[in-house]
Amino acid sequence: MIPVTQPFLPPKNELYALLDEVYDRNWLTNNGPLVNLLEAELPKYLNYKGHFSYVNNGTIALQIAIKALELTGEVITTPFSYVATTSSIVWEGCTPVFVDIDKASCNIDPKLIEAAISSKTSAILATHVYGNPCDVEAIDRIAKKHDLKVIYDAAHCFGTIYKGRSIFEYGDISTTSFHATKLFHTVEGGAIFTNNNELAHKISYMRNFGHNGQEAFWGVGINGKNSEFHAAMGIANLKHANKILEKRKEQWLRYRDGLSSRLTVLELIDEPGFNFAYFPVFFKTEAELLEKKRVLEANQIYCRRYFYPSLNTLNYTSQKESFEVSETSSKVVLTLPLYDKLSKEDQLLIIKILLK
Ligand SMILES: *Cc1c(COP(=O)(O)O)cnc(C)c1O
Numbered sequence: 563m564i565p566v567t568q569p570f571l572p573p574k575n576e577l578y579a580l581l582d583e584v585y586d587r588n589w590l591t592n593n594g595p596l597v598n599l600l601e602a603e604l605p606k607y608l609n610y611k612g613h614f615s616y617v618n619n620g621t622i623a624l625q626i627a628i629k630a631l632e633l634t635g636e637v638i639t640t641p642f643s644y645v646a647t648t649s650s651i652v653w654e655g656c657t658p659v660f661v662d663i664d665k666a667s668c669n670i671d672p673k674l675i676e677a678a679i680s681s682k683t684s685a686i687l688a689t690h691v692y693g694n695p696c697d698v699e700a701i702d703r704i705a706k707k708h709d710l711k712v713i714y715d716a717a718h719c720f721g722t723i724y725k726g727r728s729i730f731e732y733g734d735i736s737t738t739s740f741h742a743t744k745l746f747h748t749v750e751g752g753a754i755f756t757n758n759n760e761l762a763h764k765i766s767y768m769r770n771f772g773h774n775g776q777e778a779f780w781g782v783g784i785n786g787k788n789s790e791f792h793a794a795m796g797i798a799n800l801k802h803a804n805k806i807l808e809k810r811k812e813q814w815l816r817y818r819d820g821l822s823s824r825l826t827v828l829e830l831i832d833e834p835g836f837n838f839a840y841f842p843v844f845f846k847t848e849a850e851l852l853e854k855k856r857v858l859e860a861n862q863i864y865c866r867r868y869f870y871p872s873l874n875t876l877n878y879t880s881q882k883e884s885f886e887v888s889e890t891s892s893k894v895v896l897t898l899p900l901y902d903k904l905s906k907e908d909q910l911l912i913i914k915i916l917l918k
Pocket of ligand 1: 643
């Protein structure tokens with residue numbers, strides 16, 4: 563069986579050594595030493611210079627970002643993302659206003675953003691899809707011109723560099739996910755990145771119920787903390803992050819070499835800085851995709867329609883028009899198996915089936 567993904571697991575002894583420490587201290591959560599260590603080590607690894615807050619998942623990271631920026635009214639966003647991008651906007655009491663995507667990159671199309679801005683618009687929330695950076699310069703220009711905040715859902719972007727800087731440097735806030743299915747994980751987990759001191763200060767309270775000491779409260783908060791067990795997995799995995807990224811690149815390039823003459827593959831915005839997180843292929847029609855998916859599954863190979871469906875079709879969003887590029891892309895895209903233990907032989911088999 564070849565699954566679409568498989569979490570990386572560090573050698574047991576490396577994880578267990580950290581868990582022994584947790585047992586000895588009997589300090590399981592609430593800003594423990596391993597959480598602090600991860601918060602010191604991760605930004606260093608990512609070459610990220612701003613404020614970094616480790617939280618319990620990537621969805622809470624988005625929700626805290628929206629709260630911290632005090633967004634209201636409408637938030638311009640992409641219909642081509644994981645559901646959490648849209649659901650977080652709705653959950654925080656704002657209205658998502660979709661803008662279609664650019665066909666080649668699958669990221670929000672900045673040329674269409676201005677037409678969607680109204681007097682109620684407070685922000686742009688865009689996803690760097692598959693780890694490929696959005697047109698951050700264009701988005702920044704539009705945001706400045708209209709006095710809008712920018713959040714990037716950078717859940718796919720562990721290790722992505724754009725024009726020599728960590729992709730997490732961009733936007734008022736960037737968020738990421740360290741879920742088990744992501745390139746780098748802490749089982750469950752996520753992070754909030756901001757260069758703004760005031761926002762970082764606010765986020766530090768918001769993440770911990772608003773506590774200001776044991777008996778005083780700074781303001782409203784939520785439980786966004788993560789535990790020593792999750793941090794232990796992160797610290798253990800971080801030692802292998804270089805190897806994971808190198809292997810992923812080699813596998814990604816093998817797919818591209820094998821498939822790009824016959825199938826549409828992702829166009830890279832900044833190849834030297836790309837993290838090679840996902841390998842999507844785009845078929846000509848949905849029927850062709852379903853047929854290939856069937857054949858792959860008959861061979862015990864499981865791909866994922868990621869992202870499908872286009873988020874403007876969710877039953878809790880209100881725009882009635884269609885978003886042609888996003889809807890079409892979501893119907894014809896299949897992301898191929900990509901994980902550390904995926905063998906060259908299995909990849910060559912997948913390529914052979916896809917070319918047949
Ligand atoms: C995984 C993912 C999320 C959610 O992260 P969790 O840690 O699972 O809550 C949000 N947005 C995108 C684009 C994702 O891929």
